[in-house]
Amino acid sequence: MTRRINTLAGILLVLASAAGPVQAQSRGDVQRIVAVVNDEIISEYDIKERMQLITSTTGALRTQEEYDQLRKTVIQLLVDEKLQVQEAKEQKITITDEEVNQRFNELAARNNISAEQFSQELARMGASKEAILAQVKAGLAWEEVVNARLRPFLAIGEGEVSAYLDNLKSNKGQPEYRIGEIFLAVDSPEKEAETRQTAERLVRQIREGAEFSAVARQFSDIATGAVGGDTGWVIGDHINPDIRTEVLKLPEGQVSDPIRVTSGYYIVTVADKREVLSADPDETQVDLQQIVITPTADADAQRQRIMAATSTIKECSDIPRVAAALGASDQGSLGTVRLGDLPPPVNRAIRNLQIGQATEPLKTGTDVRVLVVCGRKDAEVREPTAAEIEDFLSNQRLSMMARRYLRDLRRDAIIDYK
Known part of the structure; x- marks a missing residue:
C-alpha cells in the first residue's frame, strides 16, 4: 500500500x-x-x-x-x-x-x-x-x-490608520507588491567594501537557488529578517523610496542587484503582485497530491516524459495510474495548504492551476516532484482591519528604531578583536 x-x-x-x-x-x-x-x-x-x-x-x-x-x-x-x-x-x-x-x-x-x-x-x-x-x-x-x-514609545494614531485605509481605497485596482527584503548595514566607511562583497555573494547564491527567506533570516539587519524578509503587501506609493524604483521594474520572482542606500545595502525580490483591495491569492487554499520520481541521468528526456504522462491527468483519480507509468518512488496526499505558506517558486507554479491540473516537474532536493491540485478554495476580497494596518505601520517604525538601538549598543560596547 x-x-x-x-x-x-x-x-x-x-x-x-x-x-x-x-x-x-x-x-x-x-x-x-x-x-x-x-x-x-x-x-x-x-x-x-x-x-x-x-x-x-x-x-x-x-x-x-x-x-x-x-x-x-x-x-x-x-x-x-x-x-x-x-x-x-x-x-x-x-x-x-x-x-x-x-x-x-x-x-x-x-x-x-x-x-x-x-x-x-x-x-x-x-x-x-x-x-x-x-x-x-x-x-x-x-x-x-x-x-x-521601544514598542511603548510607538504611537500610531487613528488618523494615520484612517489615512492609510483611505489611500488603499483611492488606489483600488492599482498594483500592490509582496516584497522580500534583506538589509546589510554599513556602520562605518571601513565596512563599505566588505558589505558590498557580502551583498553581491548573497545575490549570486539566491540566484543559484538559495532560499531568499533563509538568507534573510541569517543576514538581514532589520526586523523583517525574522520573518524571512517578508514586508507583507505594499502599494507602490508606500514602498520605501530608497528601493521603490528597483522594485517597480523588478520581474516577479527575480532578485535585485545590491541597492546602495544611505545606511547600507538592500537586496529585494518581488514575491507576488496583485491589485489593491482584490482577493489575496496567498489566502487561496489548495488540496495537493504529489508524485515523487527519482532523477535520471538524462534530465531533459525525463522531464519531457514526465510532462507527457502528467498531461493525461484529468482528475485526481488518475494519479495512481500516472505514478505507476512513471515508476514513481512515492505518491500521495499533502493535504490542504495555503498558497502563502509555500515557497515562492512553488506558489507561482500552483497559483493559476485548476482542479485536476498538474505542475511541471519541480526539482526538490534529491527528487523530482509533480504537484496536482485536487481541490481549490479561492480567497475572498476583504479590507484590512484597523488592527492589521496599525500592526503594519508599527512594525515599519519599530524596525528603524531597533536598528538605531543596536547601533548604539555597538558604539557603547567594549569589543576586543584578537
Whole structure:
C-alpha cells in the first residue's frame, strides 16, 4: 500500500547540502578566542559552527575570498547577538530553554517535519542544533528587548490608520507588491567594501537557488529578517523610496542587484503582485497530491516524459495510474495548504492551476516532484482591519528604531578583536 505523504519537507525545507572551503581545524584552533564582547568571549568554535549552519542554508563557498568575507560577517553577527543577549540581561529579561525549544519546534513545523527530523537533517549536513539554538535565543532576546524598550514609545494614531485605509481605497485596482527584503548595514566607511562583497555573494547564491527567506533570516539587519524578509503587501506609493524604483521594474520572482542606500545595502525580490483591495491569492487554499520520481541521468528526456504522462491527468483519480507509468518512488496526499505558506517558486507554479491540473516537474532536493491540485478554495476580497494596518505601520517604525538601538549598543560596547 502506498504510504500517505504527510510532509512538504522536500518542498519547504530551506536547508541545502553544504560544500566549500570550510577548513579543518585542530582542537586548539577551535578553542582560540577571536573576540571579547563586554567580557564575554567568541571562540573559533562558535564561528565554525555558525559558518557551517550558514553554508548549509545559502550554499557553497567558491573561493577563499568568499570564505574570508563570510567569516568576517559571521564574527559581526555573533558580536551583535552577544550584545542583544547582554542587553536582555541588563533589562532583566530572561529567555528560558523552553522558549528556545518551542521556537526550534516552530521552525521544524514550518517545514512540516518534526523537531527530531529537523535535528537529524542539521546533523546530516554537518550543522549543529546548538548553533541554531544560540541564534534562536539571541533572536528571542532581542524581540523581547525591542518590545519592552521601544514598542511603548510607538504611537500610531487613528488618523494615520484612517489615512492609510483611505489611500488603499483611492488606489483600488492599482498594483500592490509582496516584497522580500534583506538589509546589510554599513556602520562605518571601513565596512563599505566588505558589505558590498557580502551583498553581491548573497545575490549570486539566491540566484543559484538559495532560499531568499533563509538568507534573510541569517543576514538581514532589520526586523523583517525574522520573518524571512517578508514586508507583507505594499502599494507602490508606500514602498520605501530608497528601493521603490528597483522594485517597480523588478520581474516577479527575480532578485535585485545590491541597492546602495544611505545606511547600507538592500537586496529585494518581488514575491507576488496583485491589485489593491482584490482577493489575496496567498489566502487561496489548495488540496495537493504529489508524485515523487527519482532523477535520471538524462534530465531533459525525463522531464519531457514526465510532462507527457502528467498531461493525461484529468482528475485526481488518475494519479495512481500516472505514478505507476512513471515508476514513481512515492505518491500521495499533502493535504490542504495555503498558497502563502509555500515557497515562492512553488506558489507561482500552483497559483493559476485548476482542479485536476498538474505542475511541471519541480526539482526538490534529491527528487523530482509533480504537484496536482485536487481541490481549490479561492480567497475572498476583504479590507484590512484597523488592527492589521496599525500592526503594519508599527512594525515599519519599530524596525528603524531597533536598528538605531543596536547601533548604539555597538558604539557603547567594549569589543576586543584578537
